[in-house]
Structure formats: structure tokens, C-alpha cells
Amino acid sequence: MAQKPAARAPRPEGPRAGGPPSAGPRDDDGGLRRALALALLPGIDELTRRVVDDIHAHSGTYASGSPVSRDDLREICRYNLLRALEDFGGLPSGGDDFEHAARETGRRRAEQGVPLDTVLQAYRRGGRVMWQVMAEHLRATRGTPQAVGQVAGDRDTELDMAGAVWETIDRYSLEMAESYRLTQLEMQGRQDTRRVALFEALLDGRGDDPxxxxxxxxxxxxxxxxxxxxxxxxxxxxxxxxxxxxxxxxxxxxxxxxxxxxxxxxxxxxxxxxxxxxxxxxxxxxxxxxxxxxxxxxxxxxxxxxxxxxxxxxxxxxxxxxxxxxxRLAEALLVGRPEIAERIVTTQLGGVLDAAAEREVLLTTLRVWLDHGCSAVRAAELLYCHRNTVLNRIGRIAELTGRSAESGEVRLGWALALRALPLIGSEDARAPVEGDSGRA
The missing domain is CATH 3.30.70.120 (Alpha-Beta Plaits)
Incomplete structure (x- = not known):
């Protein structure tokens, strides 16, 4: 890739298209640039071919022909090269300005999904080829009536022109990249809107439509x-x-x-x-x-x-x-029928809930006992007490509720009541219970 020359002392830019050339021992930069641009424009199709060939030789993405076909690449390269030469030489534009050409390239490549780095590399390759053709012209015409910039500093002239080419390519690249990023943001916004709408459609049950x-x-x-x-x-x-x-x-x-x-x-x-x-x-x-x-x-x-x-x-x-x-199947059933949940709590554990002094310890013991297969031994280990203490508490619950702890139906009722307890709205039911996890 051609390197941009070291900074030189600034000189006033020469007149743009339509202005008179400045007098002096050598043409000013504007005159040289204009002459080079005019010399290259008649060969724009050959210049385009060389740029396309170079990009294909150095980019697998472009060489693959997908998503950018060779015709697409040729068309947009020619468009950009025309605008670049006009801008470089200060010539009247034969179409849109160079900013429009760069923005159009950025928009199109973003929509095609070509990585931005790949597009920027293509710009650099195009700039390199454009400068090569300019340098070839300078050398081929040296000493002829068609020569430009024929003074003692021919090498300096080439360096000046190389710098001017890369300034033009840099400006193009910035415009193109900005357009690319804006297009990406717009596309992302449209994609996000569509994604959200379709997700909502799924949640609304419309996914039954294939x-x-x-x-x-x-x-x-x-x-x-x-x-x-x-x-x-x-x-x-x-x-x-x-x-x-x-x-x-x-x-x-x-x-x-x-x-x-x-x-x-x-x-x-x-x-x-x-x-x-x-x-x-x-x-x-x-x-x-x-x-x-x-x-x-x-x-x-x-x-x-x-x-x-x-x-x-x-x-x-x-x-x-x-x-x-x-x-949470039992809880899901109960939370949907609060009047049933409240009735289960009242009929199955009413006496225990009324026993304020014993309530917390009895409910905790009942929960642990049910959670562990109604094993007094296992419940005692978890509650750090003797198994007889667990049995006495279960007996007390049976006494307060008027139900037998040996009945499977009673145990089921107690388990459902414990699940319903956090779900009902009464203050008594929602009072904190030590060790309560909401599960039987």
C-alpha cells in the first residue's frame, strides 16, 4: 500500500476548475492536479478495470462474487473514480458530488452485509491503483509536450501528487464509513422493530400460523x-x-x-x-x-x-x-382460586393458626415432617431436637385440627394448606413462619 509522504511546508492550493493558473517557475498543486485528472478521465474504463482486478486479487470477499458481483463492483468503482478524479482535479462534477458517491457506496455495502474493513480496504486498493496510473502518466510524458510539472523537482512533484491522492481517498473513506455506520444503525432499528413485533406475535398465540x-x-x-x-x-x-x-x-x-x-x-x-x-x-x-x-x-x-x-x-x-x-403445580391451582385456598387453610390448619404461642414451631415442624416422608427421625435431625419432640408436636397439631396424623388424606390436606398459606390475603396467613419456603 502506498504510504502518505511526510508533511511538507504548506503551500496555497491552486485555483479550482475555471480559475486561471498561477504564474511561476512551476505549476501550482491545483494546476498539476487538474492536468492529471484531465489526463486520466478519458481512460476511466481501463482505470476501472485495473481497480476491479486489484480488489479481486486482494479480497476473497469481493473475489467470491457474493454478495457483490463483479458488475456491481465495476459500476460503483467507476462511479467513485469519476467523482474522485473530478474532486482531485477541482473539475466541475459530471454528476453527483464526491460525498454522494461515497455515501452511496457505504449505504449499498452496509445493506449487502460486506464488512466495513473490507470496504475500506477496497478504497485503499482503488487509491493505490489510481496513484500508480498517475505516476505512470507522469513518467511516460516526462520531457514531452504533454508533460506536467517539468521542473528540477520531479520527484517532489510525484510526492506532492501522491499526498493529494491519499487526501482524497481519506476523505472518501470517512464519508463512506459514516454512511455505512448510519445505514447499519437504521437497519438495526428496523430489524429490532420487526424482531419485537414477531416476538409479541408469538406471545399472543399467533405462532400457530406457520x-x-x-x-x-x-x-x-x-x-x-x-x-x-x-x-x-x-x-x-x-x-x-x-x-x-x-x-x-x-x-x-x-x-x-x-x-x-x-x-x-x-x-x-x-x-x-x-x-x-x-x-x-x-x-x-x-x-x-x-x-x-x-x-x-x-x-x-x-x-x-x-x-x-x-x-x-x-x-x-x-x-x-x-x-x-x-x-409449583399445587400453588398454581390454589393461586387461581383464592377462595378455595383460603378455605383449605381454614379447614386444615385453623386450630394451629389460632394457637399463637405455638403456631410458628408447629407449622415449621409440620412442614419439615411432611417434606421428609413423615419421618420423625429425619425431621428431628433437621430441627435439632429429639424424635419424641417431633411426634409430640405432630400429635399437638392433630389435636388442634381434630384430624388424625395417620390418615393420608389428612396429610394431603395439611400439605395443601401449607402451600396455600403464603398465597391467601389474611394477615394471619401471611405472618412470617420460621423456615417457611413456600413448599411442603
Missing amino acids: AVAAAASAALGVPVHDRYVIVVAAQDPAAPPNPAPVLDDHGIWSFWRPRSGRYAGIVRLAAGESAVLLDLLRHRTGATAGVSPEFDRLSQAGRALRLAEQALRTLPAGSGEAAAFDD
């Missing part, structure tokens, strides 16, 4: 058929607004959007990642979140959203807990 599912798959960049879950996270003030960065850090793809005061996200899972997802939601995001069962088609996202919302409703607000719907 065309919608296919479009959503393309917009989100994931398969129509795979392993997914929907997560609904409360917008807790203490939690990050969007769990995506945490999941991204662990290689888990997700897409999130605020929705009705919450964040709804679709998460793509590999085999065995469900537990990892729950762990990350609980311990890395701090969000209170409900997670749907896994589903294998994007068209099922609407149903999964409803189940994730139900799972979230079973969790205390601001708890930072994450729960899978399948782990």
Missing part, C-alpha cells in the same frame, strides 16, 4: 423446532431490568421484552440446562421469576407464557425466587 412462526424464527435467529422455555420476571427495583446479559455470559441465548410491567423472555436451552437457568435467575439476577415447562415449537410460546405467569403469581413479590411451573 408463516408467523417462520418469520419469528428468522427474525430471532433460532430454529422453529428446538428446546425453549418462557420466563416472566417481575420488574423488581433491586434486580437488573433484563436478565439477558447474565444468561449470555453462560452461553444461554435469550430474547427479552418489557410486557405489562414485567419482563417476558424466551430462552433456548441445551439438554440439562433447565436447572442452570433456575440457578442463574435465583442467584445472579435477583429477579422474581416464573419459568414455563419446556416446549419444542415456537408456536407454543403463547401457552408457555400463560404458564410462566401462573408460576410467577405463586411467588411472594420481591422474593428474588425463581420457580418452574412444574414445581
Whole structure:
């Protein structure tokens, strides 16, 4: 690649097109530039061919012909070279100004998805070839009536012209790159809008239309058929607004959007990642979140959203807990029927709730005993007491409720009541219980 010459003492730029040349022992820079531009313009097609050949020889992307065909490259190179020579020589433009040519190139290449570095390299290659042709002309005409800049400093003349060429290419490159980046931003904005709209369509249940599912798959960049879950996270003030960065850090793809005061996200899972997802939601995001069962088609996202919302409703607000719907089936049933949940609590544990002095210890003991297969030995180990103490407490619960601890139906009723307890609205039911995790 040709190097830009070292800085020289500045000289006033010569007149632009239409102005008289300055007198003196040598032409000024403007006159030389104009003469070179006029000399190269008649051979613009050959110059274009050389530039296209050079770019193809040094860029696998362009040489492949996709996404930029040779005809496309030739057309835009010729367009740019014409404007560059006119700008370089201070000539009247035969079409759009050079800024327009550069912006058009940046826009087109951004839309085609050609990397910006590749486009900038093509500009540099084009500038290099343009200077080579100029240098060839200077040397070929030296000492002839067509010569320009024939003074003792011919080498200095070439250096001056090389610097002027690279100034022109640099200006083109800046304009092109700015247009490229703006086009990328515009495209990204359109893509984001489309992605959001199609994600909302999935959540609204419109994924049953194969065309919608296919479009959503393309917009989100994931398969129509795979392993997914929907997560609904409360917008807790203490939690990050969007769990995506945490999941991204662990290689888990997700897409999130605020929705009705919450964040709804679709998460793509590999085999065995469900537990990892729950762990990350609980311990890395701090969000209170409900997670749907896994589903294998994007068209099922609407149903999964409803189940994730139900799972979230079973969790205390601001708890930072994450729960899978399948782990909260009883709670999901109860939270949807608050009058039944309250009745279960009242009929199954009413006497215990009325025993204020014993309430907390009895409820904690009952929970641990049920959670561990109604084993007094195991419950005693976890509660740091004697097994007889556990048996006495269970007996006391049976006495207060008027029910037999030996009955499977009674044990089921107690388990449901413990699950319903955090879900009902009474102050008594919501009073803190030591060791209460919301699960039987």
C-alpha cells in the first residue's frame, strides 16, 4: 500500500476548475492536479478495470462474487473514480458530488452485509491503483509536450501528487464509513422493530400460523423446532431490568421484552440446562421469576407464557425466587382460586393458626415432617431436637385440627394448606413462619 509522504511546508492550493493558473517557475498543486485528472478521465474504463482486478486479487470477499458481483463492483468503482478524479482535479462534477458517491457506496455495502474493513480496504486498493496510473502518466510524458510539472523537482512533484491522492481517498473513506455506520444503525432499528413485533406475535398465540412462526424464527435467529422455555420476571427495583446479559455470559441465548410491567423472555436451552437457568435467575439476577415447562415449537410460546405467569403469581413479590411451573403445580391451582385456598387453610390448619404461642414451631415442624416422608427421625435431625419432640408436636397439631396424623388424606390436606398459606390475603396467613419456603 502506498504510504502518505511526510508533511511538507504548506503551500496555497491552486485555483479550482475555471480559475486561471498561477504564474511561476512551476505549476501550482491545483494546476498539476487538474492536468492529471484531465489526463486520466478519458481512460476511466481501463482505470476501472485495473481497480476491479486489484480488489479481486486482494479480497476473497469481493473475489467470491457474493454478495457483490463483479458488475456491481465495476459500476460503483467507476462511479467513485469519476467523482474522485473530478474532486482531485477541482473539475466541475459530471454528476453527483464526491460525498454522494461515497455515501452511496457505504449505504449499498452496509445493506449487502460486506464488512466495513473490507470496504475500506477496497478504497485503499482503488487509491493505490489510481496513484500508480498517475505516476505512470507522469513518467511516460516526462520531457514531452504533454508533460506536467517539468521542473528540477520531479520527484517532489510525484510526492506532492501522491499526498493529494491519499487526501482524497481519506476523505472518501470517512464519508463512506459514516454512511455505512448510519445505514447499519437504521437497519438495526428496523430489524429490532420487526424482531419485537414477531416476538409479541408469538406471545399472543399467533405462532400457530406457520408463516408467523417462520418469520419469528428468522427474525430471532433460532430454529422453529428446538428446546425453549418462557420466563416472566417481575420488574423488581433491586434486580437488573433484563436478565439477558447474565444468561449470555453462560452461553444461554435469550430474547427479552418489557410486557405489562414485567419482563417476558424466551430462552433456548441445551439438554440439562433447565436447572442452570433456575440457578442463574435465583442467584445472579435477583429477579422474581416464573419459568414455563419446556416446549419444542415456537408456536407454543403463547401457552408457555400463560404458564410462566401462573408460576410467577405463586411467588411472594420481591422474593428474588425463581420457580418452574412444574414445581409449583399445587400453588398454581390454589393461586387461581383464592377462595378455595383460603378455605383449605381454614379447614386444615385453623386450630394451629389460632394457637399463637405455638403456631410458628408447629407449622415449621409440620412442614419439615411432611417434606421428609413423615419421618420423625429425619425431621428431628433437621430441627435439632429429639424424635419424641417431633411426634409430640405432630400429635399437638392433630389435636388442634381434630384430624388424625395417620390418615393420608389428612396429610394431603395439611400439605395443601401449607402451600396455600403464603398465597391467601389474611394477615394471619401471611405472618412470617420460621423456615417457611413456600413448599411442603
